[in-house]
Amino acid sequence: MSRTPKHFETAVIHEGYDAKDMLGSLTTPLFQTSTFTFGSAEQGERRFGGEEEGYIYSRLGNPTVTALEERIAALENGERGLAFGSGMAAVSAVLVALTKANDHIVCSSGLYGCTFGLLTMMKEKYNIDHDFSTMESKEALRSMIKPETACIYVETPINPTMKVIDLQMVARVAKEFNIPVVVDNTFSSPYLQRPLELGCDVVVHSATKYIGGHGDVIAGLVVGKKEFLDDVAMTTQKDIGGIISPFDAWLLLRGLKTLPIRLDRHCDNAEKIVEKLREHPKVSTVYYPGDEKNPDHPIMMKQMKQGGGVISFEIGGTKEDAQRMLNHLSFLKIAVSLGDAETLIQHPATMTHSVVPEPSRLKMGITDQLIRLSVGLEQWEDIWFDLNEALNSL
Ligand SMILES: *Cc1c(COP(=O)(O)O)cnc(C)c1O
Numbered sequence: 001m002s003r004t005p006k007h008f009e010t011a012v013i014h015e016g017y018d019a020k021d022m023l024g025s026l027t028t029p030l031f032q033t034s035t036f037t038f039g040s041a042e043q044g045e046r047r048f049g050g051e052e053e054g055y056i057y058s059r060l061g062n063p064t065v066t067a068l069e070e071r072i073a074a075l076e077n078g079e080r081g082l083a084f085g086s087g088m089a090a091v092s093a094v095l096v097a098l099t100k101a102n103d104h105i106v107c108s109s110g111l112y113g114c115t116f117g118l119l120t121m122m123k124e125k126y127n128i129d130h131d132f133s134t135m136e137s138k139e140a141l142r143s144m145i146k147p148e149t150a151c152i153y154v155e156t157p158i159n160p161t162m163k164v165i166d167l168q169m170v171a172r173v174a175k176e177f178n179i180p181v182v183v184d185n186t187f188s189s190p191y192l193q194r195p196l197e198l199g200c201d202v203v204v205h206s207a208t209k210y211i212g213g214h215g216d217v218i219a220g221l222v223v224g225k226k227e228f229l230d231d232v233a234m235t236t237q238k239d240i241g242g243i244i245s246p247f248d249a250w251l252l253l254r255g256l257k258t259l260p261i262r263l264d265r266h267c268d269n270a271e272k273i274v275e276k277l278r279e280h281p282k283v284s285t286v287y288y289p290g291d292e293k294n295p296d297h298p299i300m301m302k303q304m305k306q307g308g309g310v311i312s313f314e315i316g317g318t319k320e321d322a323q324r325m326l327n328h329l330s331f332l333k334i335a336v337s338l339g340d341a342e343t344l345i346q347h348p349a350t351m352t353h354s355v356v357p358e359p360s361r362l363k364m365g366i367t368d369q370l371i372r373l374s375v376g377l378e379q380w381e382d383i384w385f386d387l388n389e390a391l392n393s394l
Contacts, residue, residue: 034057064250071256138172167183168198186209215341311372322370329387345371349361
């Protein structure tokens with residue numbers, strides 16, 4: 001599918017669905033069915049033989065899921081989209097499709113914990129090795145690429161230190177070696193950043209976060225070239241089978257409609273909280289790509305619409321002080337995940353990144369004093385009131 005001429009704010013509501021096809025139903029109907037009946041034995045034969053278009057069985061395709069896949073493809077400006085039962089099902093379907101035994105992957109120096117776990121498993125089972133790169137310069141990235149390198153895998157902004165990687169630069173280097181670039185775009189969503197438009201090849205999402213946006217669904221999405229995604233659909237998606245349920249696809253279609261207005265508020269709230277955190281005597285460092293004082297701010301301005309809704313900050317003190325601060329909050333919720341209406345706060349060293357061995361964890365910048373905040377949609381003064389009280393208690 002080519003880029004829709006509609007504005008993003010219109011496409012999130014309309015793309016991939018035409019009410020005329022569904023008895024005029026305003027919202028996309030929920031096809032909560034495992035299978036589809038054939039009018040005759042011959043029709044079943046034609047469907048399986050690919051001579052006739054139509055649904056067969058919901059692991060191979062479902063109309064509610066198709067609407068979601070077409071919508072996300074349009075929003076990321078890609079040729080085809082695929083939906084999965086979790087972000088990790090999406091990440092693993094892509095990485096398994098792109099690699100074979102003894103290959104090599106270059107990845108950004110910070111990775112989502114379970115993506116790190118998947119790479120470790122691929123190394124143990126199939127000798128698919130990986131190396132981390134800061135991707136701070138063309139030379140730094142080039143020096144990590146080997147003849148066996150099958151792809152470059154990038155997260156930006158990097159969780160939880162919020163470092164930003166220049167995606168155009170990464171895409172240019174990848175072209176020199178003719179290898180694809182995969183970008184985990186979970187932290188930005190296509191509203192803030194569209195990696196395919198910057199020359200990257202595949203986008204993966206944990207749709208659990210901003211795309212769903214309401215903390216009620218676990219799901220994943222992939223967007224890229226039709227040829228590659230056709231291959232993923234017929235191999236790792238179909239045969240490993242980490243598909244999305246029609247109901248979860250329906251929830252994502254619903255959540256997507258408000259993505260731009262939600263993200264505008266998440267970003268505006270985050271900017272206000274960053275200003276306040278910077279002034280607080282108990283806060284030593286604030287990491288936020290939208291902050292003008294952040295060294296990555298120029299790259300962020302080049303490739304993102306705004307800085308996003310996630311902030312990390314360090315407090316003076318110990319791990320126990322960080323925990324004490326969290327325990328002192330009144331309505332802000334201690335929880336991992338991000339992108340929900342509720343502000344969520346967590347302690348990466350003992351929660352999301354507790355599996356990472358301490359030396360690697362510290363190298364990634366994840367100290368015992370680091371706290372990650374997913375700024376929600378509440379009135380920002382209320383968020384700050386709660387945070388300020390907790391910080392003052394230290
Ligand atoms: C949450 C997350 C994932 C994994 O997604 P699930 O939906 O939990 O499987 C992958 N990448 C990033 C950056 C995430 O935040």
